[in-house]
Amino acid sequence: MNTIRNYLESMFAKLPNTPEVIKAKCELGQMMEDKYSELIHNGKSENEAVAQVISEFGNLEELADALGIREAIQDGGTGNSAGREVSLEEARSYLDSRAHCSLLHGLGTFFAVLSPGWIILSAAFGWSTRLDLTAGLLFLFTMIAACVGLHVYASLRMRKWAFLKTETCSIDYGTAGMVNDVRRASRDMAALQRTVAVLLFCTCYVPLSLFAVAGASSALLGFGVVLLLFMTGLGTLILIVSSSRENGCRLLLGLNSPQRVDGSYYKGQGEGKYTNKAASAILSVLWPTAVCIYLIVSFLTFSWAVSWIIFPITVVVDRLLKTVFRVKEGKENE
Amino acid sequence: MGISSDVIRGCNDTIILCLLLEEPSYGYEISKKIRSRTKDAYIIKETTLYSAFTRMEKDGYIESFPGVSENGKRRTYYRITDTGRMYYAEKCEEWELTKSVVERFIKEIQE
Structure with missing residues (x-):
């Protein structure tokens, strides 16, 4: 039965998303389902039943006038109006590299936030020799250099996907389904990550204030500041990573116009x-x-x-x- | 020798209306009846059937209403209207005429 449903979905994917089209899809689906269950009931094998139902379906050309979709069917034939078609492999590779690059961006930011850590620690512990200062500055600049390097590298890697934003693109029905699945799967994880990040932001000052209230030594206070930086940085890293996959999916799903049946995913259909x-x-x-x-x-x-x-x-x-x-x-x- | 969909196209309305004259029915049931009554000689395509439904409903020959089929599923049922009955009578007359015309040209080829 899934084969039949997929067949019907892909036949209708490029049609305009009008009430008539949706109704036709639903009615045709019911007729096919009835026929399929009767064939199975009469002892046909799954494959035979599917083959017979699909071969007796007919073609959309016949529905063109009834549904007012003649133009859409002709457009679908040439495929010109849809722009550049993004394939399943491309979509997958885009999502992967987007996740990868946002990890790099996140790490870069993390390093930047952490960069003054050494200097703060040496001040707190009273290390004030020339060597200590140099080491602190060296750490600072290394971290900043790493941050800039990571950001630049990640941006360069994402450049090859710039066409998604500048050209008219579209994805086919199967790809949209895959992307929607990825999106749904990553949704809960992303929400969890965001909550963790917010919790980190909210509690980052706690060690420092505890040390301050307890009247701890300046060394401990310095340690508290570094801990604060570390938690803020980690929170930012998680926040950046958490949104990457979902935003990528949203961008891909948004490529199709919501006027078409396969563009209707964008509104979050079927997400419960x-x-x-x-x-x-x-x-x-x-x-x-x-x-x-x-x-x-x-x-x-x-x-x-x-x-x-x-x-x-x-x-x-x-x-x-x-x-x-x-x-x-x-x-x-x- | 299968039936030519070009030839039968003009008769789909007559076939469907004839079945609806007997009792209101829904998509698959109609296609099943056509198949069994013609002893598998004519199998109507789903798209043909659905486009006939929408066209005839627009023209007011049939009307749709929600119903429940014998196996308990909710289906869109169709019933024939009074205009539909008149249209059916016309189509039957038209067919008689067509048949009498075409029949004059049907003969066995003698070698």
Whole structure:
């Protein structure tokens, strides 16, 4: 039955995404399904049944006038209107190199954030000989050089894919299906990674403040600062990596115009996404409420040094709600 | 010797309307009836059938409504309208005429 469904999908993939076309696809699919199940019921093998159903399907030419798609069928024949066709291998290789390059970009940023680490440590530990200073500066410049090198290399590697953004391209039905699968598979992982990154951002100052509160030595304080840098850098790295695959998929799926049946993936069809009413109600008032609480508490108690913590907490709550209830972000899916 | 789809094309409407005159029906059931009544001589293609449905519904000869088939599946059923009955009668007359004309030219070739 899957073979039949795929056959039908690929026949309809390039047609305009109108109610008539969708209805025709659905009705034809039901007729084929009925025929298939009866053939199987009468003792035909799967292969025989599929072959017979497909050979008796007819051709779309006959539907052209009924559905008002004569132009689309003729366009589909020449393939000119679709622009450059991106093949399955190309799509796969694009997604891989995009993931790879975003890892390089992330590492570059990580190095940049970490670059002053040595100098801070030597200041904290009181290493002030000329040699120590040189070592610190050397570390700083090496890290920055590594960062620039990684960014440049990654950008150069992505240059060969620039045509995806500058030329008119399209992907065929099978490729769109594959990309959509990748997207769905990477979605949860990406959400998890983003949550981890946000948690890292929110907690990066904790060791330093604990050391400060406990009245630790300057060496420990320096260590706390380096830890802060490390966590921020790691958070940024995870954040950059997390979005790469999904953004790549979104770009590929966005190549097809939503006016065509195979472009309708872009709106996130069949993703089992739902909007929880309570969650979206909470989300809509989350940030204003946080700001109100912040202002009221701060003005009443004058504890500005502590009260700002509500913002990182709100970020975490916001992320968690969005991840758990999959509330669609309007802007993201435009 | 299979049937030529060019020749039978003009008669698809008559065949479908005849079956709908008996009782309302849905896509696969109609195609199955055509097949069994002609003893496998004419197997109508799915696309042919569906385009006939949409065309005749637009012309007001048949109308569709949701129904449940005998195996419990929800299907789009079609029934014939009064205009459809008149159209069917016309088509039958037209066929009688066509048949009488063509028959005059049908004979065995004598070697």
